[in-house]
Amino acid sequence: MCVLLRIHFQKYFTKRNQDFYDLLTAANKPLYEGASDSKLSICVKLLACKSNWNVPQKCLDFFASILVDVCPFKDSLPKSFYQAKKLVTMLGLKSEKIDCCVKGCMLYYKDNSADIECRFCHEPRYVPRKPGIGSLRHPLDEEAWNHFDAKYPNFANEPRNVRLGLCSDGFTPYIQASSTPYSCWPVVVTSYNLPPEMCMTKPFMFLTCLIPGPSNPKANIDVYLQPLIDELKQLWSEGTLTYDISMKQNFVMMATLIWTINDFPAYGMLSRWSTQGKLACPVCMDGNKAFTLKYGGKNSWFDCHRCFLPHNHAFRRSKKGFTKNRVVKDESPPILTGEEVWGWVHNIPRVIDTAHSKLSGYGVSHNWTKRSIFWDLPYWKDNLLRHNLDVMHIEKNFFDNVFNTVMNVKNETKDDEKARMDLAIICQRSDLELVPHNNGKMKKPKANYCLTSNEANNVCKWIKELKMPDGYASNLARCADVNRGQMNGMKSHDCHVFMECLLPFAFSSLPDHVWKPLTELSQFFKGLCSNTLRHDELVKLGENIPFIICKLERIFPPGFFDSMEHLPIHLPYEAKLGGPVQYRWMYPFERMMGDFKRTVKNKARVEGSICMSYLHRETTYFCSHYFKTISLFNRSQRNEGAKLNDVVTTTLSISNQLGRPSGKAQTHWLSDAERRSAHVHILINCNEVKPYIDAFLHSNSILEEDPISQTRIHGEFPEWFRAYAIDKENGVTDPNLLSLAWGPNSMVKTWHKYYINGYKFHTKAWSQGKKTINSGVYVKGVTGGGEDDFYGVIQHIFELEYYKLPHKVALFYCQWFDPRRNRGTKVHPQYDIVDIKMNRK
Template sequence: MQPLIDELCSLWNDGTLTYDVSLRQNFMMKAALMWTINDFPAYGMLSGWSTAGRLGCPICMDKSKAFSLKNSRKVSYFDCHRQFLPHNHPYRKNKNSFKKRVIETSNPPPRLSSPNIWKQVAHLPLAQDRGDENPPHYGDKHNWTKQSIFWTLPYWKTHLLRHNIDVMHTERNVFMNVFNTVMDINGRTKDTNNARLDLAEICNRRELELKDVGRGKLIKPKATYALTKSQRVAICQWVKELKLPDGYASNLGRCVVIKEGKLHGMKSHDCHVFMQRLLPIAFDSLPKPIWKVLVELSHFFRELTSTTLNVEQLRVMENDIPVLLCKLEQIFPPSFFDSMEHLPIHLPYEARVGGPVQYRWMYPFERFLHSLKNKVKNKARVEASICEAYLVEETSTFASYYYPSEIDTRRTRMPRNVDVDEGSMSTPCFSVFNYPGKASGKSTKYFLDQLDLKATHLYVLQNCEEVEPYLDIYVKYLRQLNPTASDAQVGQEISSNFPTWFKEYVLNSENNVQDPLLRNLAWGPKLKVESWPIYTINGYKFHTGQLESDFYGKLTDIIQLEYTGLPIMKLILFKCDWFDNTPNIGTRVNDKYGVVEVRQSRRYNKAYDPFILAQQAEQVYFTPYPEGHNDWLAIIKTKARSRINDNILIQTEQEVPYQDDEVVGLQVMLHIDSDVIDDSLVDNDVGGEEVDMQSFDQPDMVDEFIEDKYISSEDDNDDENESDFNDTDEP
């Protein structure tokens, strides 16, 4: 890395001559390295603090309380999080739910500043100067292996955040540990036989301890946090049948092995979507105290990875994450808590200092590495293959500037699900018309019946800003005729007679309405409409048969409505079959955990109002539960890909990981209850598993760091460039 460091020092001290295209002049540009972005093992290589062993946390450092498990033969961070709680918190004095007969009185480990860390590493050799042996007291009083070469940068000692804990890998590994343990996947679960032996030594959970039944046999009681075989198969079947919106996630069905009741080969983005959106639905059959904790964990990562962060909310998350981890410690065995389950306690602080995670996680770099791998055609000449592919790519890109505009090239290709302006904007028109969008599929033409014709015309008038003054005039007119009329009566009168009144008013020469567009609008739309099965707008791709939001309903038709006269005025309407929005009858909402459900057998029947403007629609996905909740559908809200706040389009060729727009302020993050999980953790309805004593001779062989399969997978050879994010159900 020495050449890189030399260039960084030169950029800081001397700068480099750069051309400013806006001012059309040269200037000396200076640059600095803000931080490094890498996975956790690389964190140790770049920082000089080894991330392996009992002192593996690079933030807690020598103040870490991690310890080695005797039977599982691995490092555990169990009961390392009560020290982060306030001194008067009841968890600190709890002797039964954590380590038995242990209370917590210590302060949280201090986060050392850069000058203090420099004092510790100033005497250590650089990587090229160190020998094969680690410094004295390595693994006992410290985990320093070398002095990082980044300390030679003149500004490195002033940084608040030098190395980022990668949220992508942390979230993935936390999810995989939770998922494998809850699904009780053989060889991957953290609830092993050795884990139960460690549990007996460390915790006061006698009901989960192995029971000796003689003849060299033990019984391993069934834990309530692990699903039964039938529940696992139901979840796998549910995942296999999921058809998520286009661009939302990859095809999770490829990961399902129904006979074995497990999922395999999930990539990082699959875990990202499952953790934040699908986990509350998939694990709904767990006991409610356990389900609530897992939903809180899901919301923590959802809000942490939002595109917009609130500093005060991050401070709340800093206070809440120790409580959340302590609640997990009351459920899962000590072997569950490796370094990945400990790292989330430091993530809110890094988000508060470094900003939103989309600038500090590994997704773009993993994608770039994948693109480099695709360029390698000759594995015996890796570098030459990449160079040759780059030359071809740069040459073709340069040549594309001289192609006619009608030729589609990689440079001019529009991103996925981006609106194309179908209307003619050469003439100013009303706001509801000629809205940019793109129709797809085979179109059909038919005539509207009178009921639909009246409903479409009324809805267009009520949602056209230019018609609002005339609507106010009509309301005043109704109030003069009947001063005692209620709002409901006025609304009924508008629905029945406003289009007719509007036509008479606009066409009456005495009212002096000269705008030709208003006069064309007053005549109403044509009876003949054109219908499509697919329409792309607002960054979403809508299919007939999909379900939309607020009201929640099923999209049944996409029609283009055209009005008479010139200029041509067209607009797209969605015809929807709305669900009943009556609280607790047709729709129910869990206010604390943000779970919204609708009853699929009930429909909105208060009025015939099936149409909305296409630009008003937002896409949601409705899914049944794997088990139970008959007739109820859970709602998964989606966000348009390649867009950020205020519908600003991100002009990028590659898809970005799914993120919510902002911290939504759910009460789950504002008020994580400090409940004690005192419910029994043994499932008495299911018999225990018989265990042979000879199985304890081998240590648990579950990797501490789960290999990331975002780039490639042994079990899946799909084209990652598209399948990671694209819905495979597209016709």
């Protein structure tokens, strides 16, 4: 009988009873022997502190951490404000949130609590996620991710299941050049179930396979990938038992490979669609019209892009601008679905099954060499984007061709004599055809898309003297050869910066019909590489890029257009499927391979050196989760501002900036005009003062949209606010607001450098003689149209103090250039390129 009663009592003793029992224990148990306070009373006092004095939560968290650190009875104290609130909530003082119709028709309450739309107006309860609306900031937002979720809802219902990306590329594991070529191929896997700032970072990129050198594995890469594919199949079908530290429980975690990331040659190795020959494009497949040049001997994608234009576009009917007497009526090549591609390859043997041999029709009707081992994954055909075109290499190769051709770099230009001979056969451009010379040789006329030698030298001289912000780009001056009029040794990121930012300025001396398409190409890559993409912007990019390439086809010879000039036509479509390119390009993996290269100590055992170094690094990462943060990975980031623990939080937002000065401080006495200007600027940028600005405008019957409002605020508001704050009848009791109303001290500290939000700022004088410039500032206008945007340079960096205000306020004292259009600034009407007259201030 006692056993039955015990079982019945345990069933009746619900979780709510247990919570209340824990609360009674916390209320009765003193913090230490003889103490009058308990854990519950301390928690209530913390809540009272926030309620009575409006103390920020971060401040209470800071106080709680101090108490835990200094008191010996750590287990009896709340470690954060959240923990204190959670304990007090057990008293039963809870609130209930009830949804209502957006039009106020009904409450989703009682019998209607499970409804998903209003019974009267049929408006949805939750905002629906519509295609074409919103931004793409992460692969989670893109079409391929959501398509996979719809296809496999059981996988999608567990948010802890992992999505993986795979990258493989070869690199030479020697920092110094070696007479013996050596190619090592790491296979790296990265996870995308992370916030944007953690994706593609070193702790979450895993070396899963290391293919030994010294030569390129080529077709045999599938042989080395077998263990990885087997593990991926197991993670999909069975999963692996994983411990969730937040839930304190085990669960079965599953994983899927969503795509691969490679340069173009490795793309062909992993997809098994050869990226060589006239069918090299893996998206157009057998639908492209590439051909082989008679004299150049290489494949050209010239005049392959008019089919992507609208049917009524004039370029489709042009018989002189492109191939002679050719009119294009064809549709663009269809993009095959995963099921359609699987229909192609399911009967093709794998590399690991048969010897190497070319398939029937290779190079004519298809470019399949074998069936990729990735098709062994049961879900591979359901991925919308299986292999990514690498924007990093495409942009670099495109830029190299444009730059070397426009600068007419010897042995690098695409506009050589053979290109002109092919042009005479294909195009109708008599002004560019070779002209017989008196000595029997052929003379190449100068093209209007090439700079003269003096203009090329001036471009290199401009780059030699160019200064950019710290961390924005490498030192491009080291690449400029002024005497020869060319650039040497530019890395991929140098080409990235030049293509997207410098190209319109460097080639501004070109004729408009050449400069405009090049500028549009620059803006295309700049828009494509944005951290945040919008669906409507991607649609516009997809519509613009065929037009841009067709414009370039009317300018450059057919030999200019190799596969790298064709592939950008598909990049907006892939961005629509996969999201921002930052998660799908090679930059993070190239940096990781650079780390591998620096870890090679034994050149006779390259792979062993890399493996041991990587295992040590992974062991360190694993162990770091069990130690305090200060013991491992405490290296400060580049241009790091003040740390959160070093900032004394106040109730004023203007005082809680995570910035820090650097260098030696000097004392400066503000003039009355400087003090007044600084005080007004702080007031109008402080969120807590905004209600008082509204009250000031209301008391003077001034509308906020009225142009005179800003003049009145700058001229009269500081005195009005001080008088209003010190008047006790107005009820301004916040001591920080009272201190702010009295204005700053006239004696301030000045600095030469200041770090905030990951950026470094210098004064103009401090930037003199340095390779970088960090004194330029830009303030966006309120209209958003650019008419009232301000550009300037930092003259001084002031650190102001207010009486009794616990934190200082940093200000940049700037010299502004004339913002008036066509007087101080000139904005290109089509491309929004801003030219500032530095002598008008």
